[in-house]
Amino acid sequence: MSNINIRPRRELRIATIAAAAAVALGLCSAGTANADTVVPLPGGAITKTLADGxxxxxTMTDESATVSPSMGSTPLHRNVWVSGSAKVEISGGSGAEGGSIEPGYIVGCQLALGGETGADAGIGAEWKGAAEPAAGGAGTVSIGPGEAASFPILDLEEADDFGGESHSGEHSFEGASGSVTWxxxxxxxxxxAGYAQARSYVNVTVxxxxxxxxxxxxxxxxSIG
Structure with missing residues (x-):
């Protein structure tokens, strides 16, 4: 079994990130960003049978988010610390050779990201028609109303074929199981400039x-405020 634990350094916090406007979302179970708010999340599990059996x-466990106010106190900025653990187990069929685990989050501004968990939950009709700006540098995403972006959790470095640095958001594993913890x-x-939502995802390629x-x-x- 191949495991990885990710614990980023606190210096990734950005001093200019500010508190969000306190707008509650009916679809969400979280509080607003007026103070540090710990949001316990239920995680989840799915099982899928592939074509060869x-x-x-x-599974995702120990998932939580801490919505933190920032020093600037502007409604355009938010800061969230996220934690969780993802695991994959493979059995039956023609035999597992391995795969990869890619954890991350979808962040939307004034968008509904769906309400259910699992394999078929999707991310809501609004998201599917929204723009998809890329994640910004230094642990940030920049989005406006009606936009959403994916935020990869992992940033794994390795040498490429030419001796340079290669970055990946996927953790590779061999055999029938693997896990990632952040x-x-x-x-x-x-x-x-409005309410914002986020939700985790785990892509497992087998x-x-x-x-x-x-x-x-x-x-x-x-909700992240």
């Missing part, structure tokens, strides 16, 4: 002797 189970990963959101397939587990949406 291979059974893939993805703790207090900083996620800054800039530019959203290789067997006959099939390559990706299984996605969605977490529960939560």
């Amino acid at each position: 291979t059974e893939v189970t993805v 703790a207090d990963s900083t996620m800054g959101v800039e530019g959203c 290789d067997t002797e006959n099939v390559m397939s990706t299984v996605t587990l969605w977490g529960q949406p939560f």
Whole structure:
């Protein structure tokens, strides 16, 4: 089993990230960003059977978010620390050769990111038609009203074929199981002049002797103010 633990350094916090406007969301279970607010999240699990009979189970546990006020006190900035653990187990079929685990978050500004968890939860009709700006540098995403962005948790470095640095948001594993744990990963959101939501996802790509397939587990949406 291949495991990885991610614990980013606190210096990734950005001094200019400010508190969000306190707008409650009916679909979410979280509080607002007027003070540090710890949001426990339920995680989830899914099991999918691939075409060759291979059974893939993805679970997410110990998921939480801490919505933190910033020093600037402007409604355009938010800061969130996220934690969780994802695990994949593969059985049956033609035999597991390994795969990869990619955890991350979808962040939306004035968008509904859906309300259910699991494999078929999706991310809401509004998101599907929204713009998809890329994540910004230094642990931030920049989005405006009606926009959403993906925020990868992992940033794994390795040498490429030419001796330079290569970065990846996927943790590779061999065999029938693998896991990833992240703790207090900083996620800054800039530019959203309205309510903002986030929800976790875990993309697991599995290789067997006959099939390559990706299984996605969605977490529960939560408000970040």
